[in-house]
Amino acid sequence: MKRSFILSTIVLAAFFCASCGNQGSKNSSETVDPNANNGNATAPAESAVSTVKKYGIKSAKVTFESDGMGIKQKVVLYFDDFGAKETEEKFDLENNLSESTICDGTNRYTLVHKDKTFQNNGACSRGIAYKFDWDEVSKADPKYKPQKLANITIAGKDCESFSLETSGNTITYAGWNNICFLIDQNTQYGKITYKATSFEENAAISSDKFKVPGDFQIK
16 A cells, blocks of 8 residues: 555656646647657657657666655666657565556557566557656746756756645656656655666667567456
């Protein structure tokens, strides 16, 4: 239950920021919620790779730690082709790979490793993780009180940061080259932090990272 709450809260925090950040501006491949359908469900993978530049660098591997209510968990993000292809791996409390979410440039898949099953969740051409973008967030509804904060160093990078408020809680974000390195949220249960612990810039990532393994069965 605690594990589910922590991960759900982090997801909601990212979704909240992406949603208010898109208000008042026209969506484009450069400036939209990466988890939303961009209306190009039938676009081929080659088209997605050539048009989407979600991040400012071609590829990376980013390791995160979520920390809340005394529970720490690892999440690893891989991306290539400037974010057109993206995979997020979640690990359980015993540090075993439990779930992956893949965007191959065309479709989004959810994999459950224990069962070796997967689901096809439909069109996806903007990756998995939240895109850090102060320019968008600064246009948010004033009720969310978007505020630019001082830069902070995370995983060796000089990250921009900003905060938003919702339901009386403050959420702080930090990022570099549109890569989100930090989501820090105060909740009624205490502070929950999702923070990059290591970063490999322009990493050489196998194409297999963005494919469903052949021995997985569709659910």
